[in-house]
Each structure stands twice: as C-alpha cells, then as structure tokens.
Amino acid sequence: MPPFHPKMLLKVILYAYTQKIYSSRKIEQMIQENLPAMWLAGMQTPDHRTINDFRGFRMPTMMESIFEQFVIQLVEQGFIDFEHIFVDGTKIEANANKYTFVWRKSIENYDEKLRMKIKALLQEIHQVTKDELEEEKLEEELIKSTAQLGEEIQELEEQYEVEIDSEKRKELRSKKSELSKQKKAIESDYLPRLRKYEVQREILGERNSYSKTDHDATFMRMKDDHMKNGQLKAGYNVQIATQNQFIVGYGLYQRPGDTRCFQPFMEKLMASLPTVSKQVVADAGYASEENYLFAIGEEKEPRFELLAPYNTYLKEQTRKYKKDISKVKNWTYLEEDDIFICPNNRKVAFKRYSKRKNSIGYLQDFKIYECEDCSDCPMKSLCTKAKGNRQVHWNPTYEEMKAKAKTALNDKQKAAIYAKRKVDVEIVFGNIKGNLSFNRFLLRGLEKVQTEFGIVAMPHNLLKLAGFRLANFRNKEKERIGKPKTFSFIRSFLGLFGQAPFSMPNF
Structure with a gap:
C-alpha cells in the first residue's frame, strides 16, 4: 500500500478535532462512515496506527510552522492586528495515573535515611569515622566495599575448606554469613536505591513532583477536580494568547503558577509573531515585579505595556482599605526627608536596606523604615501586632511598577481594553473545555502534548473563522442555498491545505 500524504492526514485530524473526536480509533471509524471526512480523505482509509503515528511522531516537526502560517492568514484577512493581546493560562490533565506520583520531599527524606544506613555500614566495614566519609563518593565507596567483601568471603571459604576444628568452622561460617548479608544488602538494596533516587532527582529538575506514567507531567491543583476536595492531579499549565477570540500563540509548561510561565511564554510568542x-492584557496572576520589569525591558525601552492589576488593586478601591490605618499607602510620605508620617503624626524614618528572595527565588530590594516610638501610642493595636516599634518594609521598584499599573488601569480607554479580557481569553478556554470537551490529553510527554494542544487550537480557530464567515454572509447563503452549514466553511478552508500560502515539510 502506498504511503498516505501528510496533507490528507492533517486535514482529517483537524476536522476530527472540530467534531470532538480525539481517539485515533474513532478517527479511523469516522473516515469510513462520515461523508465530510471521506471527502477530506479522498476515499482513502488510513488505520488508527497510521493516524496515531502521524499525530505523535510526525506532527511535532510541523505543527508550530502550520499554526504560524494560519495566524498570518488571519492577519491578512483582517481578523487580528496585534494591537493588543490577551494572555491567560489553564491547567489540563495529563494522560497519567493520578496515584503514580513522586514527590521531591519524599525522595529527599528516603535518600537521607538511606545515606545514614550506608555510612553506618561503611563505618563497620572500613572502621572509619563519619567525618572521613565523603558525601559525594558514597556510591564509589559502596562499589569498592562490595569488591572488598567479595575477597574476604572468598578467603573465608578457603579457610573453611581446610579447617578441621568444628568450633572454628562454625565461627568462619558465621562470619561469612554476616559478610554475605552486607554484600547482598549493598548489591540488591543500597546501590539500586541510591541510583534510583539520583534518576528521580534528574527527572524532577526544578519541579516538586512528577508522574511515573508521564515523567513530564507535574501534579497541580485542578478546578475541575472530580472528587471536589482539591486533590492534586498530574497535568500541564497551558498558556495562550488571544485576540478577537482567536488563539494567536500557545505554550505548555510544567510549572503550576502562571507568574513563572509568563516570561518564557512571551519570549516564545515574540519570536513567532x-x-x-503594544499591549499585553493579563490578570493579577501575572502582575509580579519581575514580570513588570520584563515588560519594560533592560534598557528602559518598553517591549510592551503589561496591563495587569497587582494583587491588592481591587482592595485598594474599597472604603474599608482606605480607612485602615495599618496600611502604609494611607500614610503621608515626605520625599525630601524620606520619612513616613503615621496616623499618630510620628515619624517613621529610614533605617537600612535589605535584600530577600520571594517564594519563586527572585531577589528583591527593600527599604526598612521604623517608627521613632510606639510605646505609648493609643493606635498601636490597630496599626501593628509587633511588640516593639512598627517597621515598614518598602519595595521601591515594585511600588513604582504598581503605581504605573494603577494609572494605566484608571485610564478609561485602557480600562475598556482590560474589561474585554474575560470575554476574549476566558471564552476560548470555555469553548475548548466545554464545547469541544477537551479536558485531558491523550498523548504523553511535553513535546507530544505541545503538539496535541496545537491541534486543538487550530480547530478552535477554524470554528471561530467559520462562525465569522457565517455571520458576515448569512443573508447571501440563505438566499442561495437556504440555511448555511458550518461544515461548508471548514471543508472549504481545510481543502486549501497543500495550496499556497500553506506549505508542508518534506518527509
């Protein structure tokens, strides 16, 4: 049988995903029974193995290129212009057993206990102290000890063969049995476990967990948890950029939080678009000091404007926050003297600089201020719980970024753009998870899963494009052929694959 052309397989897979058909076996069945699919396949009937092989091993080399070409088509047809894009993330469950987890803390605890046992054994064998054992050379020492124990066991066997006295033979046998147990423990337990923990640490990398059935999947908290108890499930963090409800870029990451995914995603996006x-609109999950600085750029030449509210932006608008005397933002600041004036009219003067890392390891600079005297202040219980004087830890860089973000969000035009975020990017996730019922990946491994989401993103865009065309030409279609069919637009567009400007890689 001659090989199937990749253009035909691509058309069939994309159409199948628009119809919520993801299994390779069901796609095979669809090609044999569904008239539109038969038309797209040209009456050819590839089996499920061919479809799965093409999707899992061939498409990773072409998916990003095809997706970029499709985005360029949308730009040329006037559906998107990149004046502003909306960025958000969601978590999608991996094709992994939720009980096959490996946790970093467990590995570290088991490894520590194992090393203590190994050191105790090596002390007994070599008659050395703990200080003489090097942590990095424990595996090497175990291998040497195994060889040494083997030689000692061989010597004891030779002595046992020539010994006549029954008591001495019994003593030699007992000593040989003890050494054999030590040798067996090293070969069948200590060395394999030591190497096993090392391999697990390499798989983990910077992560805290992974699944045994999909090593690239990380355990994350899912909103659509079927147990409704907040349990962790193996999954991937999917980041997308949208405009006019079209997906213009996507990326998959192993980090649960959106904050740390923003910079690598935007770097990838800027390289592909x-x-x-000019403007990137995101929610408060992306509004960190490092992300604000990334948007500005190192040379103070803005890459783009990050329109994202910081985590206390909405609280600061409330009457309760504005009346809270413990909030430093409600205090008076004298710039020329670099001091705050507390609600009791006492000076809170600058004391020293400080540096500390936040929860994700980013180094931040702080200025520490301290009140001159809080001992007899009647407002102290409302201001602070500290026993001594009230201290203020002020991050000038982050506060400056927050002030700029607040000014931008208070602008009517930019506020209107930010208000579109929920009806642009959130609807995309709703369509993918709700209408298309794509809640779990079928493939395994980061590269294959990245490809699979690209296959999902393309059908979403195709359906959106078909919807726009239906809306624009509804009257003409009704006059000509009656009620229009969505498939007619999808079929006509998929029929263009293989023609200019689309190109496929050579196989």
Missing part, C-alpha cells in the same frame, strides 16, 4: 503587540 509577525509583530510585537
């Missing part, structure tokens, strides 16, 4: 957006 034909032009850099």
Whole structure:
C-alpha cells in the first residue's frame, strides 16, 4: 500500500478535532462512515496506527510552522492586528495515573535515611569515622566495599575448606554469613536505591513532583477536580494568547503558577509573531515585579505595556482599605526627608536596606523604615501586632511598577481594553473545555502534548473563522442555498491545505 500524504492526514485530524473526536480509533471509524471526512480523505482509509503515528511522531516537526502560517492568514484577512493581546493560562490533565506520583520531599527524606544506613555500614566495614566519609563518593565507596567483601568471603571459604576444628568452622561460617548479608544488602538494596533516587532527582529538575506514567507531567491543583476536595492531579499549565477570540500563540509548561510561565511564554510568542503587540492584557496572576520589569525591558525601552492589576488593586478601591490605618499607602510620605508620617503624626524614618528572595527565588530590594516610638501610642493595636516599634518594609521598584499599573488601569480607554479580557481569553478556554470537551490529553510527554494542544487550537480557530464567515454572509447563503452549514466553511478552508500560502515539510 502506498504511503498516505501528510496533507490528507492533517486535514482529517483537524476536522476530527472540530467534531470532538480525539481517539485515533474513532478517527479511523469516522473516515469510513462520515461523508465530510471521506471527502477530506479522498476515499482513502488510513488505520488508527497510521493516524496515531502521524499525530505523535510526525506532527511535532510541523505543527508550530502550520499554526504560524494560519495566524498570518488571519492577519491578512483582517481578523487580528496585534494591537493588543490577551494572555491567560489553564491547567489540563495529563494522560497519567493520578496515584503514580513522586514527590521531591519524599525522595529527599528516603535518600537521607538511606545515606545514614550506608555510612553506618561503611563505618563497620572500613572502621572509619563519619567525618572521613565523603558525601559525594558514597556510591564509589559502596562499589569498592562490595569488591572488598567479595575477597574476604572468598578467603573465608578457603579457610573453611581446610579447617578441621568444628568450633572454628562454625565461627568462619558465621562470619561469612554476616559478610554475605552486607554484600547482598549493598548489591540488591543500597546501590539500586541510591541510583534510583539520583534518576528521580534528574527527572524532577526544578519541579516538586512528577508522574511515573508521564515523567513530564507535574501534579497541580485542578478546578475541575472530580472528587471536589482539591486533590492534586498530574497535568500541564497551558498558556495562550488571544485576540478577537482567536488563539494567536500557545505554550505548555510544567510549572503550576502562571507568574513563572509568563516570561518564557512571551519570549516564545515574540519570536513567532509577525509583530510585537503594544499591549499585553493579563490578570493579577501575572502582575509580579519581575514580570513588570520584563515588560519594560533592560534598557528602559518598553517591549510592551503589561496591563495587569497587582494583587491588592481591587482592595485598594474599597472604603474599608482606605480607612485602615495599618496600611502604609494611607500614610503621608515626605520625599525630601524620606520619612513616613503615621496616623499618630510620628515619624517613621529610614533605617537600612535589605535584600530577600520571594517564594519563586527572585531577589528583591527593600527599604526598612521604623517608627521613632510606639510605646505609648493609643493606635498601636490597630496599626501593628509587633511588640516593639512598627517597621515598614518598602519595595521601591515594585511600588513604582504598581503605581504605573494603577494609572494605566484608571485610564478609561485602557480600562475598556482590560474589561474585554474575560470575554476574549476566558471564552476560548470555555469553548475548548466545554464545547469541544477537551479536558485531558491523550498523548504523553511535553513535546507530544505541545503538539496535541496545537491541534486543538487550530480547530478552535477554524470554528471561530467559520462562525465569522457565517455571520458576515448569512443573508447571501440563505438566499442561495437556504440555511448555511458550518461544515461548508471548514471543508472549504481545510481543502486549501497543500495550496499556497500553506506549505508542508518534506518527509
């Protein structure tokens, strides 16, 4: 049988995903029974193995290129212009057993206990102290000890063969049995476990967990938890950029939080998009000091404007926050003297600089201020719980970024753009998870899963494009052929694959 053309297989898979058909066996069945699919396949009937092989091993080399070409088509047809894009993330469950987890803390605890046992054994064998054993050379020492124990066991066997006295033979046998147990423990337990923990640490990398059935999947908290108890499930963090409800870029990451995914995603996006957006709109999960600085750029030449509210932006608008005397933002600041004036009219003067890392390891600079005297202040219980004087830890860089973000969000035009975020990017996730029922990946491994989500993103865009065309030409279609069918637009667009400007890689 001659090989199937990749253009035909691509059309069939994309159409199948628009119809919520993801299994390779069901796609095979669809090609044999569904008239539109038969038309797209040209009456060819690839089996499920061919479809799965093409999707899992061939498409990773072409998916990003095809997706970029499709985005360029949307730009040329005027559906998107990249004036601003909306960024958000969601977690999608991996094709992994939720009980096959490996945790970093467990590995570290087991490894520590194992090393203590190994050191105790080596002390007994070599008659050395703990200080003489090097932590990095424990495996090497175990291998040497195994060889040494083997030689000693061989010597004891030779002595046992020539010994006549029954008591001495019994003593030699007992000593040989003890050494054999030590040798067996090293070969069948200590060395394999030591190597096993090392391999597990390499798989983990910077993560805290992974699944045994999909090593690239990380355990994360899912909103759509079927147990409704907040349990962790293996999954991937999917980041997308949208405009006009079209997906213009996507990326999959192993980090649960959106904050740390923003910079690598934007770097990938800026490298793939034909032009850099002037504004990137995101929610408060992306509004960190490092992300604000990344948007500004190192040379103070803005890459883009990050329109994202910081985590206390909404609280600061409330009457309760504005009346809270413990909030430093409600105090008076004298810039020329670099001091705060507390609600009791006492000076809170600058004391020293401080550096500390936040929860994700980013180094931040702080200025520490301290009140001159809080001992007899009647407002102290409302201001602080500290026993001594009230201290203020002020991050000038982050506060400056927050002030700029607040000014931007208070602008009517930019506030209107930010208000579109929920009806742009959130609807995309709703369509993928709700309408298309794509809640779990079928493939395993980061590269294959990245490809699979690209296959999901393309059908979403195709359906959106078909919807726009239906809306624009509804009257003409009704006059000509009656009620229009969505498939007619999808079929006509998929029929263009293989024609200019689309190109496929050579196989």
